[in-house]
Amino acid sequence: MLTWHVMASALRVSLRDRTALLISGLFMALVLVSAYLGWSATANVHDVYAKVVEAYALKGEIAPPNPVKNTSPLELLRNMATYVALIGALSGMVLGNKMVAVDRQSGVYPLIASRPIRTIGIAVGKILAIIVAISSLLGFAALINVATFIALPDMSLDADQWSRLAQFYAASNLYVIAFGLLGAVFAATSRSETVALMIPMTIWLTITFIIPQMTANVLPMAALNPLKAMVAAPSGAFFAFTGAVLTPLSLGEAYRALSAILLDFAPPGYQFNSFISPILTLFVVNGVLIISMVFAYLKLDASRSAYND
Amino acid sequence: MSDVAIEMNGISMAYGDFIALDQLTLNVEHGQVFGFLGHNGAGKTTTVNILTTLLKPTAGQASICGFDIVTDNLNARRQIGYVPENVRLYDEMTAYENLRFLAQLSGVEDLDKTIDATLELLDCQGLASRRVGTFSKGQRQRIGLAQAIVHRPSVLFLDEPASGLDPLGMKMLRDVIARLNSELKMTIFMNTHLIGEVSKTCTSIGVLSHGKLVYTDTIEAVMKRFGDDESLESLYLSVTPDIANQEVS
Numbered sequence: 001m002l003t004w005h006v007m008a009s010a011l012r013v014s015l016r017d018r019t020a021l022l023i024s025g026l027f028m029a030l031v032l033v034s035a036y037l038g039w040s041a042t043a044n045v046h047d048v049y050a051k052v053v054e055a056y057a058l059k060g061e062i063a064p065p066n067p068v069k070n071t072s073p074l075e076l077l078r079n080m081a082t083y084v085a086l087i088g089a090l091s092g093m094v095l096g097n098k099m100v101a102v103d104r105q106s107g108v109y110p111l112i113a114s115r116p117i118r119t120i121g122i123a124v125g126k127i128l129a130i131i132v133a134i135s136s137l138l139g140f141a142a143l144i145n146v147a148t149f150i151a152l153p154d155m156s157l158d159a160d161q162w163s164r165l166a167q168f169y170a171a172s173n174l175y176v177i178a179f180g181l182l183g184a185v186f187a188a189t190s191r192s193e194t195v196a197l198m199i200p201m202t203i204w205l206t207i208t209f210i211i212p213q214m215t216a217n218v219l220p221m222a223a224l225n226p227l228k229a230m231v232a233a234p235s236g237a238f239f240a241f242t243g244a245v246l247t248p249l250s251l252g253e254a255y256r257a258l259s260a261i262l263l264d265f266a267p268p269g270y271q272f273n274s275f276i277s278p279i280l281t282l283f284v285v286n287g288v289l290i291i292s293m294v295f296a297y298l299k300l301d302a303s304r305s306a307y308n309d
Numbered sequence: 310m311s312d313v314a315i316e317m318n319g320i321s322m323a324y325g326d327f328i329a330l331d332q333l334t335l336n337v338e339h340g341q342v343f344g345f346l347g348h349n350g351a352g353k354t355t356t357v358n359i360l361t362t363l364l365k366p367t368a369g370q371a372s373i374c375g376f377d378i379v380t381d382n383l384n385a386r387r388q389i390g391y392v393p394e395n396v397r398l399y400d401e402m403t404a405y406e407n408l409r410f411l412a413q414l415s416g417v418e419d420l421d422k423t424i425d426a427t428l429e430l431l432d433c434q435g436l437a438s439r440r441v442g443t444f445s446k447g448q449r450q451r452i453g454l455a456q457a458i459v460h461r462p463s464v465l466f467l468d469e470p471a472s473g474l475d476p477l478g479m480k481m482l483r484d485v486i487a488r489l490n491s492e493l494k495m496t497i498f499m500n501t502h503l504i505g506e507v508s509k510t511c512t513s514i515g516v517l518s519h520g521k522l523v524y525t526d527t528i529e530a531v532m533k534r535f536g537d538d539e540s541l542e543s544l545y546l547s548v549t550p551d552i553a554n555q556e557v558s
Contacts, residue, residue, distance in 0.1 A: 002413070002414055002416075005410060005413040005414055006414075009410045012402070012406070013399055013401065013402065016401040016402070017401070102399065106397055106398065106399050106400060107393070107395065107397030107398075108397065108398055108399055108407075110361075110363055110391070110393055111391065111393070111398075111411055111456060112411075112414060113362075113363055114361045114362060114363060114386055114389065114391045115386060115411065115414035115415050116383045116384070116386040116387045116414075116415065116416065117383075117414055118383070301364070302363040302364070303355075303358040303363040303364040
């Protein structure tokens, strides 16, 4: 029960944190823009196609099939995968960081730690808060996408596609929660509040831009548009080694691979070059981070928990 | 129940080679207002951190109302309230929201009623709906005190409670301590270096110097023997001679 109070308080405090609100708002704005662009582009194609059908009819001919229907509607979400990997991960990191840092920065942590609650209970409360906050954020994004699909003219999802949309959001949740936990772990272990945010940022940049260079030779700019740029690692001893060692740990690539497969974007014949599946990579990383978070709290000295800066 | 509220047997705390507390043995009985005097760096805050279970001692044993602070720390925590030297709460939340959260963690059931009664006791109902970030030092101190007593603990720890308060704030604090002690029967353990405050507030004192307890007695006995605040200061300087020499030189 006390764990729930810790969770509720962390959520309440994060709802009043301007940085967390701003970056989460930016993510939601991008989701809305993405939905509008998808709806607008499809509607335009439909308008043009209707005119083409009319013109063909006047000539007494049958128009070719609507090109929109030849593509998977889920492909319209290709931008979402990029937004989640970039701004979504950043939002998660800031949310996770703030939920833990606020107790240390405000000086409330000793007051919490002197209450009859186990340290592990505090850690679990924070982990739950991160999961709830990020799931809510992505839940809103999913609702917007569902509304877009319902509003799109002549485009409907079958049961398998609805299921894959749900799986895409589940994978996105796991990906963003991993960054939320990363932000929280460093907020609990660092002595400086600035460092607590700088280290996860560096790790995020490494996961997003540097590791894919060593596993699949994807240049940083290509990583910004990850779905189209998924390629196998070039041959050669260096890439064979880095690919084998780093791909199972390459969270960004695991997420991109899953997104591409679920949203019908994977290039023909594409396979994730790792001995463990991408979804397993996401689960393993989250598991490791949850354990790290509990240890970070167990090691946090409540009598000297205030940040140095 | 034993008469002893706070019991310390050979408590030591070392940070590497530095000994912050050296074999501290001390009992504080129920109903006392105990003034813990000492120079800066004497080890007063370390003692409070250990007794509030925030810090594990490197040696020795201590208990609060019979509950060991290491092996039975959850029960020990149920007995205590704690006001740190610089009271800091969530600035973006109102005083009421801060109190509600900390009261929930202490297992308070009738939250609204208990928080209202606590705020009334401290005469600060007007602060409930205001954001803590807008508070003055004195107002923070009151809400800090409110969070520490909202669950009606048996023992209240105050770390330099008068630090930074104006004379009015100090008088309010004295009155509140007296009421908590007499009406709610709380045992109070107060760290301070303000000798004048001790004679007005406490029923017994202990003097700590370089991590060692160098003197302890009831305030009655001290006043009978020395008479006034100035003499109390002489007592303090006499039991901590090296500090006196440092200050003279």
